[in-house]
Amino acid sequence: MGLVMSCFVYSLVASDVDPLLPVILILVSQHAEVQVTLLFGTETMKTALQEQLLKQRGNSPSFLEWVVVIYVLGFIWEETMEISREGMRCYLRNMWNFIDFTRNSLYAGTTLLRVAAYVQQCREISKDPATAYIPREQWDDFDPQLVAEGLFAAANVFRYREGLSGIEWRSLRRVLQLVDNNIPQRASLCSTSFDEEAQKLTGHILSTNIYVLWVRTNIPETHNQPSRRMEGLNALKLVHLFSINPHLGPLQISLGRMVIDIVKFFFIYSLVLFAFACGLNQLLGYFAELERVRCYHLPGGIPDWENNGDACMKWRRFGNLFESSQSLFWASFGGVGIDSFELTGIKTYTRFWGLLMFGSYSVINVIVLLNLLIAMMSNSYAMITEHSDIEWKFARTRLWLSYFEESATLPPPFNIFPTPKHIMKLLGMRKEDKLRRMSTRRKERHEKERDYRYTAVMRSLVWRYVSTMHRQAEDNPVTEDDINEVKTEVSAMKCQLLEVLGKNGMDISCADSKEKSGLRREY
Template sequence: MVKELEKELLKQRGNGPTYLELVVVVYVLGFIWEETQEIYIEGIRSYLRNMWNFIDFTRNSLYVAVAVLRFAAYIQQTTEIRRDPQTKFIPRENWDAFDPQLIAEGLFAAANIFSALKLVHLFSINPHLGPLQISLGRMVIDIVKFFFIYSLVLFAFACGLNQLLWYFADLEKRKCYVLPGGLPDWDNAGDSCMKWRSFGKSVLFGHQLC
């Protein structure tokens, strides 16, 4: 019994939806029904005039995309498991970078961000946070201008650092990926792999730009 439980915990592919995911599905369906009612009552033109509705639409679209990709991943993984039962134990780090489940998890994280942003809309009724929200809304253009200048300064310093460190970034990469098949050697070259994963990719990419 214990071995079966441990084996089930090692299973990383082909898992069905969890109870939490089913709750999220009901949660999203409620959102979609709410937005549909709002469009029906107010009309599509009035609905599109409110910028918060674009956030709601983006959030709902992301959740629907997550559900579709999650279903596609389940079908794909169960098909692979029927052919080779050992594929359900493939570690996540060895999955394809564009695996539907990984993409679904990324979109799910983005959808959660938009869900949390909806709370900002509720601040407008607060006597203390409401004026701050209005002030921030008027300052968005100025913030974007400042961020543009900041990005130029940061890019200038990044180019200088790239010219100094590009050789060492490539050196750390060669130290890390020494196993057969071009795999990283985390056991013997963990420090180099960590440096490459944290800084090396951006340094080499910046070297190409600069």
């Protein structure tokens, strides 16, 4: 049981299970069940498949879609247990949890909309069986199934993210508990020296190679390189596993730090975009409406794409505020040109002002803001590159600490099934349950021993830090210029203090005389 619940085994299981969902999502998007039936199915199965493909509405979820639903339940249960374990305040401190919440919300919304669409379509089919064969191009724009497919596509994007939980002190405590046997029990809490074993332990921890320490104490020597082992586990890698790679890890950290710069850029960019969209919509909205009338002149309000296809495209550019914002956004990537200002009935003066505003927007957005974003991202990347090794080791330790935390024994979707840990919890056989039944004296003794070990290690950490600072000071000895600089700063501070005291009505004549006598002795 201890081997199965160990952190290394949990990391291996998670690295094996996590890539399964992206593979399943790829199979769902490519309609793998249809392809398998066409290649290996019997004639009866192929005939039934052809009839099912003709039926556009009222289809039940496929087997792979049910597997995705089980995954979603596992994700929701995982986040629920994390909230109950850490508390809502601690949960909200980790920004990655907002991505998890968004992903789970999108998947849950997709499931609910698919259920609503299935019920609605079954009712329609029961009244009129011909509605089952209505093609998608004739559906309503906001049909529940179409909306569900859009949410499902957006949720798939949030699947590829860095899934690290917040690093709390209890994670470090968990690490220290794993190496309790390596801590010298004879170390005094008030001593100033530590033996070689404690120094070796603190060296591992302070160098942010906690995972190396854990591997050396729990895994045979032949498996002391988990990063290389995990690199060969799967052909597909999730983003958060890149942090253990010495080449991709620093790059991923740099990209993560650049997100803040991108958010600041898009805040300014959105203001500029909205301002110009309002102005262009007010200036060209009337002429865009004329283009719309040209497009929808057929009976029944049907667009005339054959004869007036150009009008059907142009009226959307500045038809309303939303369309104007979209046009300006895609103009940043060259999707909208100056031919969009050749509208029906537009005057030369109006066209000139429209092009002037569009040119001003292009200058501000492309030349100024875009280069500002590049400069900000370059600065962030340069700052991280200077300390790439430290940043990478810290991120790698964070990844391993996430497996040290008290969490579910199995990753999603297997966490929704009962495990021996849950059975032991129900029967009150866990170590925590036994501690609750201990006497008060035994509890106090156990807590004192734990605090003693924790304090010893923390003192070792402090001692290691102080020793490092002393070594740095010895490498850079104090020069005479440094002493003169300190003297100058002290003298300036003394004069400022005397001036403040004198302004507040205090007698500083004694200080002046001492200062003059000191100057005489100095000279």
